[in-house]
Amino acid sequence: xxxxxxxxxxxxxxxxxxxxxxxxxxxxxxxxxxxxxxxxxxxxxxxxxxxxxxxxxxxxxxxxxxxxxxxxxxxxxxxxxxxxxxxxxxxxxxxxxxxxxxxxxxxxxxxxxxxxxxxxxxxxxxxxxxxxxxxxxxxxxxxxxxxxxxxxxxxxxxxxxxxxxxxxxxxx
Numbered sequence: 001x002x003x004x005x006x007x008x009x010x011x012x013x014x015x016x017x018x019x020x021x022x023x024x025x026x027x028x029x030x031x032x033x034x035x036x037x038x039x040x041x042x043x044x045x046x047x048x049x050x051x052x053x054x055x056x057x058x059x060x061x062x063x064x065x066x067x068x069x070x071x072x073x074x075x076x077x078x079x080x081x082x083x084x085x086x087x088x089x090x091x092x093x094x095x096x097x098x099x100x101x102x103x104x105x106x107x108x109x110x111x112x113x114x115x116x117x118x119x120x121x122x123x124x125x126x127x128x129x130x131x132x133x134x135x136x137x138x139x140x141x142x143x144x145x146x147x148x149x150x151x152x153x154x155x156x157x158x159x160x161x162x163x164x165x166x167x168x169x170x171x172x
Contacts, residue, residue: 008059015055015063015082023088026095026110026122027075030054033104041083041105044094048130050085071116075108087131088112096126 003011019025030038042052057076064070085091092110099105110122117125129137 003056008056011056011059012063015053015060016067018051018053018082018084019064019067019069021086022069022084022091023086024084024091024110024112024125025069025072026083026091027072027108028081028083028095028099029078029106029108030081031079031104031106033102037102037104041094041098044098045083045085045091048085048090048094048132049087050083050091050094052081052083054079054081068113069111071114072109072111080108089125089128089130092122092126093128093130096123 033041038052045052055076057078057080060076060080060082061073064073064076083091083095095105095107099107107119107122109119110117110125112125
């Protein structure tokens with residue numbers, strides 16, 4: 001079943017948009033994944049604002065030209081799909097977790113902008129915390145001192161005076 005010229009152009013434009021607007025693109029080879037497995041992977045990716053697309057190699061190569069992801073062109077051989085996300089860790093993390101549980105999905109490599117990664121590079125990246133996880137940790141760090149200060153300030157005046165006195169004595 002061949003694609004019409006319009007369908008090919010739409011694919012190129014879609015892929016070009018993903019290459020221009022993603023923080024990471026991971027290239028995978030998937031031989032024999034079931035529809036259910038593909039649906040599970042896509043669902044996991046969607047939950048983290050990431051996506052997946054099975055690509056036609058010639059169209060993917062055309063779409064990558066002139067973008068930061070031009071370095072991926074050599075990886076587009078065989079039955080290929082890409083996973084992508086704006087978060088530079090999300091697509092790598094989800095794809096790596098899925099591939100480690102399923103030998104039919106093989107990570108070939110990827111790219112963070114113009115920085116091309118091999119499969120080991122994608123795996124190393126997948127072990128880093130995602131942007132959301134980092135934001136959560138940062139908020140936790142910021143909130144902890146504030147809650148301690150609020151607790152001290154809510155103490156009765158006598159206790160507050162003792163606490164301030166204790167800190168003053170420490171400083172001598």
